[in-house]
Amino acid sequence: MMQEGLDDGPDFLSEEDRGPRAVNVDLQTDAMLQVDISDALSERDKVKFTVHTKIPPAPPRPDFDASREKLQKLGEGEGSMTKEEFTKMKQELEAEYLAIFKKTVAMHEVFLCRVAAHPVLRKDLNFHVFLEYNQDLSVRGKNKKEKLEDFFKNVVKSADGVLVAGVKDVDDFFEHEKTFLLEYHNRVKDASAKSDRMIRSHKNAADDINRIASSLYTLGTQDSTDLCKFFLKVSELFEKTRKIEARIAADEDLKLADLLKYYLRESQAAKDLLYRRSRALVDYENANKALDKARAKNRDVLQAETSQQLCCHKFEKISESAKQELIDFKTRRVAAFRKNLVELAELELKHAKGNLQLLQGCLGILKGNT
Amino acid sequence: MKSDSPLFLVAQDLTLFCICVNVQSQPASLAAEDISTNSNGPKQDSLFDDDPEDLFAEATEEVSLDSPERDVLLSDGPSPAITPITPPTSVITPRIGHTHDDMFTHSSFDEIEEEEGGDSFDIHISVSDPEKVGDGMNAYMAYKVTTKTSISLFKRNEFAVKRRFSDFLGLHSKLASKYLHIGYIVPPAPEKSIVGMTKVKVGKEDQSSNEFVEKRRSALERYLMRTVKHPILLKDPDVLQFLESSELPRAVSTQALSSAGLLRMVNKAADAVNKMTIKMNESDAWFEEKQQHFENLDVQLRKLHTSVESLVCHRKELSVNTAQFAKSAAMLGNSEDHTALSRALSQLAEVEEKIDQLHQDQANADFYLFSELLGDYVRLLTAVKGVFDHRMKTWQKWQDSQMLLQKKREAEAKLQFTNKPDKLQQAKDEIKELEGKVQQGERDFEQISKTIRKEVSRFEKERVKDFKTIIIKYLESLVQTQQQLIKYWEAFLPEAKAIS
Numbered sequence A: 001m002m003q004e005g006l007d008d009g010p011d012f013l014s015e016e017d018r019g020p021r022a023v024n025v026d027l028q029t030d031a032m033l034q035v036d037i038s039d040a041l042s043e044r045d046k047v048k049f050t051v052h053t054k055i056p057p058a059p060p061r062p063d064f065d066a067s068r069e070k071l072q073k074l075g076e077g078e079g080s081m082t083k084e085e086f087t088k089m090k091q092e093l094e095a096e097y098l099a100i101f102k103k104t105v106a107m108h109e110v111f112l113c114r115v116a117a118h119p120v121l122r123k124d125l126n127f128h129v130f131l132e133y134n135q136d137l138s139v140r141g142k143n144k145k146e147k148l149e150d151f152f153k154n155v156v157k158s159a160d161g162v163l164v165a166g167v168k169d170v171d172d173f174f175e176h177e178k179t180f181l182l183e184y185h186n187r188v189k190d191a192s193a194k195s196d197r198m199i200r201s202h203k204n205a206a207d208d209i210n211r212i213a214s215s216l217y218t219l220g221t222q223d224s225t226d227l228c229k230f231f232l233k234v235s236e237l238f239e240k241t242r243k244i245e246a247r248i249a250a251d252e253d254l255k256l257a258d259l260l261k262y263y264l265r266e267s268q269a270a271k272d273l274l275y276r277r278s279r280a281l282v283d284y285e286n287a288n289k290a291l292d293k294a295r296a297k298n299r300d301v302l303q304a305e306t307s308q309q310l311c312c313h314k315f316e317k318i319s320e321s322a323k324q325e326l327i328d329f330k331t332r333r334v335a336a337f338r339k340n341l342v343e344l345a346e347l348e349l350k351h352a353k354g355n356l357q358l359l360q361g362c363l364g365i366l367k368g369n370t
Numbered sequence B: 001m002k003s004d005s006p007l008f009l010v011a012q013d014l015t016l017f018c019i020c021v022n023v024q025s026q027p028a029s030l031a032a033e034d035i036s037t038n039s040n041g042p043k044q045d046s047l048f049d050d051d052p053e054d055l056f057a058e059a060t061e062e063v064s065l066d067s068p069e070r071d072v073l074l075s076d077g078p079s080p081a082i083t084p085i086t087p088p089t090s091v092i093t094p095r096i097g098h099t100h101d102d103m104f105t106h107s108s109f110d111e112i113e114e115e116e117g118g119d120s121f122d123i124h125i126s127v128s129d130p131e132k133v134g135d136g137m138n139a140y141m142a143y144k145v146t147t148k149t150s151i152s153l154f155k156r157n158e159f160a161v162k163r164r165f166s167d168f169l170g171l172h173s174k175l176a177s178k179y180l181h182i183g184y185i186v187p188p189a190p191e192k193s194i195v196g197m198t199k200v201k202v203g204k205e206d207q208s209s210n211e212f213v214e215k216r217r218s219a220l221e222r223y224l225m226r227t228v229k230h231p232i233l234l235k236d237p238d239v240l241q242f243l244e245s246s247e248l249p250r251a252v253s254t255q256a257l258s259s260a261g262l263l264r265m266v267n268k269a270a271d272a273v274n275k276m277t278i279k280m281n282e283s284d285a286w287f288e289e290k291q292q293h294f295e296n297l298d299v300q301l302r303k304l305h306t307s308v309e310s311l312v313c314h315r316k317e318l319s320v321n322t323a324q325f326a327k328s329a330a331m332l333g334n335s336e337d338h339t340a341l342s343r344a345l346s347q348l349a350e351v352e353e354k355i356d357q358l359h360q361d362q363a364n365a366d367f368y369l370f371s372e373l374l375g376d377y378v379r380l381l382t383a384v385k386g387v388f389d390h391r392m393k394t395w396q397k398w399q400d401s402q403m404l405l406q407k408k409r410e411a412e413a414k415l416q417f418t419n420k421p422d423k424l425q426q427a428k429d430e431i432k433e434l435e436g437k438v439q440q441g442e443r444d445f446e447q448i449s450k451t452i453r454k455e456v457s458r459f460e461k462e463r464v465k466d467f468k469t470i471i472i473k474y475l476e477s478l479v480q481t482q483q484q485l486i487k488y489w490e491a492f493l494p495e496a497k498a499i500s
Helices: A009-013 A031-049 A065-080 A083-117 A125-132 A144-166 A172-222 A227-297 A301-369 B006-023 B026-038 B041-050 B052-057 B068-074 B094-118 B165-182 B194-202 B207-229 B237-244 B259-277 B285-335 B339-415 B421-497
Strands: B123-133 B140-149 B158-164
Touching: A065 A083, A083 A125, A083 A172, A083 A227, A172 A227, A172 A301, A172 B285, A227 A301, A227 B421, A301 B339, A301 B421, B123 B207, B140 B165, B140 B194, B140 B207, B140 B237, B158 B165, B158 B237, B165 B207, B165 B237, B165 B339, B165 B421, B194 B207, B207 B237, B207 B339, B285 B339, B285 B421, B339 B421
Parallel strands: none
Antiparallel strands: B123 B140, B140 B158
16 A cells, blocks of 8 residues: 655555545545635635634644655665664654644544534535535635735734733623633643643653664574573564554644644634624724714714614624633533543553553563573 | 871782792792892893783783882782882782682682582672762762671671772772783773762752762662672672771772873773784684674664663653643643533643653663663673783783794804803793793683683673563563553543543
């Protein structure tokens, strides 16, 4: 299934042929493309739905750079390695690609499911086209103008955000949410970064065990004493345990790190929603002031009235849907954490038991022979 | 700085000397001859001229047995006695030491045979209670060395003494000078660490200096155990004195930056050069094979050692990062406003905190069991390679004597035709002497070859035992870690499920 030669690197991505998967969504197109589509979706949405909808955050761009680098190194170093080393490295690389790809698939699936579940978004034409059109979608990336707009919007948003955050809300619910989200977002950010570091160390340790296994193997083949069988057995053991350690790191990544990253983005999106509501509130208050002024001067009263009514309507609508969104956010968050923490604990247990069995089995043999 | 009781040491060495002379008359006669020539200026010089290599190579090994004016050097034990002193230097060639050891060798090897059959080796040494003595740059760590044994060689069954690091180095230095050049694999002492010790001296009571002291304590213990496991070294009076004597003269020449230390460095360099120029006709394939085997083993062990050191480092990092994550998860749990989830996150934080301690403990096992085993053997292999080198040097010496004898014979033949009866007689005397030397050289070579064979066999047996024992212990530590992990996650799982 996988390519034999090394020149066809990108073909590692032809993962979908790996076997049947029960998915709700049919993923035919290149992962890169889907990210752009979601941008395009939200791009359109900003115009249509900005006022009263929270958009599911886009799945992150998959990062194959590290693996591509390794692949290149593997190709370059092929001449200087033994056959075993080369095969081993290649297997590692494949496992890594597989892990990254699985992650990417999972994230995109979640995104599309969320969109499908959203009462308003699911009806969007773009979404339907995305799911049904059976040829290549040609999505244009943001042009320069749009990119610049985004940049300025972000600048304005952050500046505004600071101003708006200072305004105390009359509504208890939103006041509480604001305080909560501010703190929660920062702590999730920290937890996400720390979990990444922890998992990185775990991967490094697994790599060391891999090298130890190789060295022990060489020692085993070279030794002329009793130790040769001993070393070979221990080498075999470490080969197996390091695979488990690598799997633990990968599972922690999937169940813990990704969860935290996702809720980092979610909490940011929630903060953005609150920000938009605050903006609407400010607009509403300004419209009120303008109306008062107009009435006092008895000029453009009708215009001011219409404007004020529009702002009021906008504000009320966004408050209503924001409240619902934030309640949903909590429900989803609790459910997601529950699911992931349970699965994390189950996987950790499974792997620890696996490791234990291997270790005890090997010890039994080694002690029996001495 | 110098020893407090040089007289004590002199007395000891003189006693040693006496025993030598009494017990073995035959080889000692040769030695006696040497002594008589030593007092003879020019002869002695020619002795040295003949073996220029010898002067350097044996510098660290020669015992200085001279008039009491030489006390000052004796306090350092059988350490270099040459450089600062101008000739005439009465330096007894290793033959004396050799003779002395022969006495031990012959009888002791028989004893080994017996012991190996019965396995009555019963001695346990522990190094403990590191204590800082003094302060500032003159401070040092004193360790308690406790010996528990039923071997009759010792005066008591259980006893303890206080020793400092330089005492251990001094012991090794003495043993190395006595036994290495005749083919015994003397376990190397733990390495010096100027940085590590400075921290301790300066008084930093932090984790890294505590770790340093613990690392050293453990290394010293392993060093002593390896030394006493060697049947010959166990019986050496320096070893016995080290373990039993409450007072030990300070070993000064072990200081890294002393003149003796510098001399050692020069000698090592000279040795390296010499090794390259000796081309030995190996008549015995066994030696070549073994040398190659140890060469390969060295390369592989170093590689493995590097990987294990890396594992220790990453495991420590994992422990630190897990602890940090635990704190972060606790904070997240605090700000989570859903009560059940908040509680579960706090519990996750607790689990991770326990796990970080687990990783720390495992990192210690990785280090003290696996990494140090490999480090010890890498250093031991240096000693093994050393004895092979000494065999080459012994061979070279023998060959040199033979060549010299040949030359002298040719010279004598020429002198036959001249009318110089004095010179002719001198030549004849020299030839007789050289013939003796050649014979001795051959005997030395055969002896060291025999010793090395036995030593290598013993070394390999120890190596197999060490690796098996320690690696099994290490695997058991891994088992324990996994068992704990299972316990922690099993406790957490219901908490996670309880989130509603």
